[in-house]
Amino acid sequence: MAPRGGHRRPVLQNLRGAVVSRVRAFLRRVYALLHPRHIDRDLDEEIAAHLAEAEEEYVQQGLSPPHARLAALRDFGGVTHTRERHRDVRSFVWLENAWRDLRYGSRLLLRNPGFTAVVVCSLALGIGANTALFSVMDAMMLRMLPVPRADEIVRFRTPLSYPAFRAIRDRTETLAGMSAFTIFPASVRLDQDAEQAVAQMVSGNFYAMLGVNAAVGRLLSPDDDRIPGVGGRDGPVAVISCQYWQRRFAFDTSIVGRTITLNGVPVTIVGVAAPKFFGVLQTLSPDFTLPIALQPRVSPSTNTELWVHGDEGSILTYDLTDEYGPSIVARLKRGVAIERAQAELTVLYQQILAARGSTRSDEQQRRREHAEQKVELTPAGNGSGMFQPQERNLLLIVMSAVPAVVLLIACANVATLLLARAAARQREVAVRLSIGSGRIRLIRQLLTESFVLAIAGGAVGLLIATWGRRMLLTWISSRAGPFFALQAETDTRTLVFTLAASITATLLFGTAPAIRASKTDLVSALKNGGRGVTGSRGWEAGKVLVAAQVALSLMLLVSAGLLVRTVRNLQAFDPGFDREGLYLLHTMFLGYKGPQTGTLLKEVWERMSSLPGARAVGISQEVPPDGRRLGVTVDGAVNLAQNRMYVDRLMVGPGFFDAMGIPILAGRAITARDDEHTPNVCVVSAAMARTFFADRNAIGRHFTFKRTGAEYTVEIVGVAKDLKRADPQGEWRPVYCPMLQDLPTLNAVVLIRASGDASAVLAAAIRQFREIDKNLFVDVVSMDRRIEDNVFFQRLLATLASVFGGLALLLASIGLYGVMAYSVARRSNEVGIRMALGADRRNVVVKVIRETMTLVAAGVVIGLAVAWGATRLVASTLFGVTAMDPLTLAFAITAMMTVALLAGYVPARRAAAVNPIMALRQE
Template identity: 30%
Template sequence: MIRFLRGLRERVRVLLGRERFEAQLDAEIQFHIEESTRRYIDSGMEPRAARLAALRDLGGVEMTKEQVRNETGVRFVQDFAQDVRYGLRTLAKRPGFALALVATIGLAIGSNAAVFSVVHSILLDPLPFSEPDRIVRVYNNYPGARVTKAENSVRDYHDRREGVEAFAEVALFTEMAHSMGREDGTQHVFAMQVTPSFFSVFGGIPAIGTLFPEQLTRGAANYAVIGDDLWRSAFGGDPGVVGSTIFLDGSAFELMGVLPPDFEFATWDAQVYTPLVFAAESRFAPARNADRFHMVAKLRPDATVENAQAQLDALNATLVDGYPAQDRSAALSSGFHSEVRGYLTDLTAPVRRPLLLLWLGALIVLVAAVANVTTLFLIRATGRRREISCRLALGAGRGRVFRQLLTESLLISVVGGAVGIALATWSLRFLAAFEVYEIPRVDRVAISPWVVAAGVATSLAFGMIATLLPARGLLWGGGSQLGGTSRTSLSERPSRVHHVLVGLQISFAFVLVMTTGLLVETLRNLHSVRLGFDPSQVAVGATNLPRNGYPDGVARAQFAHALVDALREHPDIAAAAIASQLPFSGVSNQIAVIPEGTSVNPGDVAPRAYSTAVTPEYFETMAMPVLAGQAFTTSDRANTRGVAIVDEDLARALWPDESPIGRQVWLGARTGDPRDVVEIVGVVSSIRQNSLTERQLPGAIYVPFSQRPTGFFRIAARTTGSVADVPALAQETMARLDPTLLYYWVDDLVGTVDGSLLLRRLPMRLLSAFSGVALFLVVMGVYGVTTYVVSARTAELGLRMALGGTPKGIAGRFALEWSSVVTGGLALGLLGALLMLPVVRSLLFGTSGLDVRVASAAIALVVAATGLSFAWPIRRALGIDPARALTSTD
């Protein structure tokens, strides 16, 4: 050990004191020669001869010194430093070349680092709960009634807690919005009502206080637990808050505990949790399919999703068997079954395809970049053939020259990698600013050390690959190239390798351009989908009326109408309405519509429709034409005849050949109570409810807000002024009516509709960028190779011109060479685009993916880019004076 350390000290001394080491070595050898010379003189030799004899005995001063240097053990470090200096000098001579390479590698590594960071943070990173793999989500599906991923009932909760062995714990939760009051005012909070078991499922441990006890009874349920964010922002992080009182929509809740900062649930942090407690008799509630709660469960340590699914299927089968006859046949004919999904899988399901597509896109850019960098290095290597041959001829070892070449490419690739990581970090900061609800966990996307490590490894691999191919030809390519340059130039051809590499780049670029084209086409198709309403100039918001101040429907309806009237007083507001839900804002209310007089046979599934309660001016606000009958009026009240308006689709589905006006329908269920019957008074145009791409239900039914008022509602206002001015106006108007209310979830309807396209638009934009990069690589590759070929064949070109060749003819010969490369590249690209199709298909709309128009456009774009980057150097070359061309030797 000591010996090793001493040796190490010696190495360090040599490395750091290089000049001193050399001086001492020199002095030592000089001393040797002088002593040796003196001995020969002493033995009677003539001084000159004595010195020669001394030198001969030593075996050469420089040779000896070199051998000593080789024994220092730090030679490679010194060589490396020398290589770096030499490499930097060589690169500085060709700054364009270095820049192009750094840009290529930077873009390739940057895009991959960014996309992989997103993939990692969203799809792969475990959820911030204890044992996240054991958490599952449970849904009920009724495919026969076209209802999928429906939520769960209270009975489901009781049944599954007891009846599914694989579940260690089951919990229900539901989201709600409240205004939270303290002495210092009112703020809007997201809240969740959760069963006490919720925190056991997610492994929540309170930072302060306690969570809900399992034995909480319905009477004593006015407790609340808050999240870390709210605790810090509203309570100043005061540890003494436990036991204090907060007001949610005017009702008092006792604060029980505070959650730790790392308890992040779903895509946003619920700030307030209140207990969801069921009375004992809820166990036997008759409405077994009142599916309104989200269900989560934690698997037992030894159970899998498949176990749970099998047990749940068995449980359902047993339960359905015990249903009353009518319920049983309804369940069977609707194809009722439940579904267990891993929590992370479920959460990230909508973004998995787009992310996978982006990842593929980034990988394609990476491979194209490798091909490009190799091409450029190959070209440059050919240019350096003489230099390398010269060094080899002067006795440089092949390994030494290889190391030199490797150092140069590593220099470039490491700088490129650093640029790439910087680029990725910068672009992710940009992405994180989006914080969109549609992309789960987007707020936590960040570059991880793993991504950086992968980036570094990739850039080193770049350097290696870019060295190996050119070095093979240079160092082991047989035969000295010394002096042969001017003779060989006539026959110099770009090697097949160049063409293959450029052809590959063309195919990669085509795959990306084609895929981007399909997404562009998709978005164009989506933009031309008829919405059925006009979102422009419509501002939207939401509020909810606390039960304390607005105990019944009459009070709520009264406030709603007062609010609409107050809004309408403003000169800019052309129309305003209140609705229980708005299109593209997470429409979920549906209702069974049973026409009076039709008999529903046992087992029949009643037709369902989107159900929305609206104030009279709703259709005007949304610019939905009333096609038959009339809109609601202010004289539709809670105590007047129940009325409804259907849309075209529902009218056609229920009364295919007759007018729906005057028809009576039951809503929800045929109760037999005449007050539940409503009469159709009008038909409006159909609208897209939630999505531009699909329709889940056949139609929609609208009822007067006054007859079915809700505590939570949306507000829509059509303005003749600026949409951005409406929120302040609405908040102010509302505060005048009731200062405790808040106007939140502020948006404009155009933005809301647009948001639904995010998962298509974002990949489209990023893929466009990737396509741009790939095309840029093709341009660089083709330009580089052509420039090289032209310069290598300058003499040949001159000769041809001198012998009467026309520029056109010569350009034609070059074009012919390239056309096969382009054709090959495109053919391969078409194949690649076909292989991409399964990934991209689910994102497409209005195009099958085998789109001739898009394909032709993509081909045209790639050919144009190739043609331009080919034509430029050729044009320049053909302007050359034949005499000069023939005498040029390079």
């Protein structure tokens, strides 16, 4: 009896033999592909041996050698056909044919360098623009954080106080971890001089939750965040970024254990973060990371009204519902959807709020409002950038759509040129079709030529993208502030995007001309002797493509014009104070506490006020249009529900109103006598006085609002002129409070209104700072520059739209010129005959220009309709201008018509220069 399974053995052996045979056949094909000459030589030798043997047999049968040779060839059936069949069997036919088409197409393109250069440059501009913006957009908004399972990282959009954060962290079942963080500017002393850096304070589980490893030393742990003001087992500690380690210490491993001074506090460096880890914000890379327990010592003014020490050794705040807590990042548990986590966190948050008792009616109302608030999470695996969510979404659309439109214009431009080239190659195409070449084979050859052009354009475009990316990053860095950090480089993602853009461009501009060329009328093309006469359909397709280029270009020009006018309107906006000659000196008071800070502020103000050329000097903590939104209750207010509303509080000091140029309309301004020893006072704007008290006098009345869990009252001692803010989001209600009554403070701004040589005044001011305390770090900026920084987002959009609008206009003009030049060349005989019959050269020029302007007018009409829809995307960012502003439309149309006139004039002059005699001879 046969053993069990024995009947399967022949099947397995046959299967194994088939696999081995297939592998051997594949290897032979690979060898033939890599060594075609060796295989061809072997085949020729084998054919020659076979023919010689057959010829010898025929000679032995009595035929002469020539007749024997013919008989042997007749029996063999054709040497060339045998070689082709053998090549089809031995190798990858499609790959060899593609390589053959590639070489043939490359030779053709090299024979026409002018055409090739124009096409490659057009594609390079389109592909390069897309690649440059993609690399920046990828680094700014798309690239995932370099942490394990980055798709699980989320960020809280709902603000939580620190105790609410801790309570939710301890009770959640959907989150694998939560970590709080806050970022602030820091003054660092390494040797003798102080330098400014970016620092962040995080809860102790920050690195462990993200899954980040140390490059050198160790990272922060929960033990470092356990004892307030001390920093854990090793005292105050910090971790530095790998970028800062490279930039400042040149990868010196002995940095671990070194003590530096950060904001006046000695801190020991215990480690360096992983090389690719830059933090949880894409555009801001902290140099130093400290445990959040160090907040009272390192940054006491950060939420100074909210954070106090708790009994168990961590930072707490009295108010669970306060909106000014740290930022929170978390990691979802595996398999947990973000919606499920939001639902659980909302329930926990409402339970925490409900468990907090209150006897005041307004607090009960506030608690009910918060109990109805949902906890919102947002995916943060790709980091959170420098923009708000609405701005980020709009910028993502603009940075994707605008370069895509430019690429479409470039492809339409190239397609127009290919249609004209196809018309000139009609005889070549007709000959190939007439001798048996199939249409599919011809289309493949033409698409291969298009692919060669696209790859060349992509290669040049990659160089343009590298230059463009550097220019864009330099521009953004110069306007986004000194702490802007973005790492964008030519990596694998960029190369893949460039290749994909090249292939897409090939399909966009190469398919239609290739199909059109394969439908050539053989009889007509051969009869005309290759003069390039084309049918009306091909010509109409070229005109449609040009009209589309004009329409898309006009859309970009209109959008760019609206955004440019918005930026100018924002810069010219009158905020209600004189900003000419006004300079802001930002400083940080390190190591000063309580009354020491007040004494230092007064000394700084007195010294700066005595400087020659300083017309007015003031101090403040915030400068308009900044301010902190707080809820207040107004005693004796009229027309206000429950006498409660929100205001924007600005902490200011002596001389503020004089330096800002804000007149006091009633009462008095904030002075140096308004300090911690005097009753709390404030100054309100005229609009707020009217809102609160109608026609009654506001001086002597009171505000009541909450600080550090307790209510406190301020008396109105002055009414200031109204200020305006270019903010469509809502009304601005400034309340000015003395900063000397709210000590300690870490940050301060000295406002100097200079007369004459401002540089000399500022240099003298910096010297005074150094005399007061050499550790004081001073950053000087003009008010004009600060206002420009406030419109950075609108300026970025305007710059992108303007650059790409100009690029689109250039490409459209090239396409328009190409179409009109081809039209003139196509009709040169007709023009010559007309001139031979008496037509005036001026009339010829006018006729060509009229055709050009008619074509452009059609594109303008379409472009206006497209622009009407496109400008709706940026309508929310416009200021002082409507989406279809007549002046902007007139400018865009005028620019397009002017360029069209120039593009059509050169072909018109060429048409007028046609020799009638030569035209008649050709006929």
